Amino acid sequence: MIVTGDDFQAISDLQCYLGKHFEMKNLGTLSYFLDLEISSLSNGYYLSKAKYASNLLTRSSITDSLTSSTPLDLNVRLTPFDGVPLDDPTLDRQLVGSLIYLIVTHPDIAYVVHIVSQFMAAPRTIHFSAIIRILHNIKSTLGHGLQFSSQSL
Known part of the structure; x- marks a missing residue:
């Protein structure tokens, strides 16, 4: 599951909630998913x-x-x-x-x-x-x- 947004507290709360109900791990910042390369830029994202x-x-x-x-x-x-x-x-x-x-x-x-x-x-x-x-x-x-x-x- 990919969780993204600009409210870091809400993301953290969601991860805690899901962690109580499902086995999961945080893989960190998204950089590669289904052959899609994601680069975080200062002004947005670049997909390639x-x-x-x-x-x-x-x-x-x-x-x-x-x-x-x-x-x-x-x-x-x-x-x-x-x-x-x-x-x-x-x-x-x-x-x-x-x-x-x-x-x-x-x-x-x-x-x-x-x-x-x-x-x-x-x-x-x-x-x-x-x-x-x-x-x-x-x-x-x-x-x-x-x-x-x-x-x-």
């Missing part, structure tokens, strides 16, 4: 999945130096009939699932991941190429994440 994204690139054998400034070519129109059907769509489906999980800290790829996810039932080579392009874009944005400010704007 850099390690997850890096592992995804390694797992998908994207180790070359190619990067892409956009996750999808502007002129690409994906259809269910273009390209050759993949012999084994397992990797395609795994990569799309991983990209869906990565959207939490990379909302910039949400639209294109939605587009390629539409073809998971019968992926083709053109769809797999689009996934590789998304991965090359992620490689160029590994350090990106979300910053949540503690200040109201």
Whole structure:
């Protein structure tokens, strides 16, 4: 369980109450949870999945130096009939699932991941190429994440 807030006394009281009813331990300040890296800043929090994204690139054998400034070519129109059907769509489906999980800290790829996810039932080579392009874009944005400010704007 993650307990957070700005009232430290209330957090301490809650921990004491829960400690009386459940076996628990305080693991300290939150820094890593479900592949989500959390950094506390003086003005808020920074969330990143850099390690997850890096592992995804390694797992998908994207180790070359190619990067892409956009996750999808502007002129690409994906259809269910273009390209050759993949012999084994397992990797395609795994990569799309991983990209869906990565959207939490990379909302910039949400639209294109939605587009390629539409073809998971019968992926083709053109769809797999689009996934590789998304991965090359992620490689160029590994350090990106979300910053949540503690200040109201």
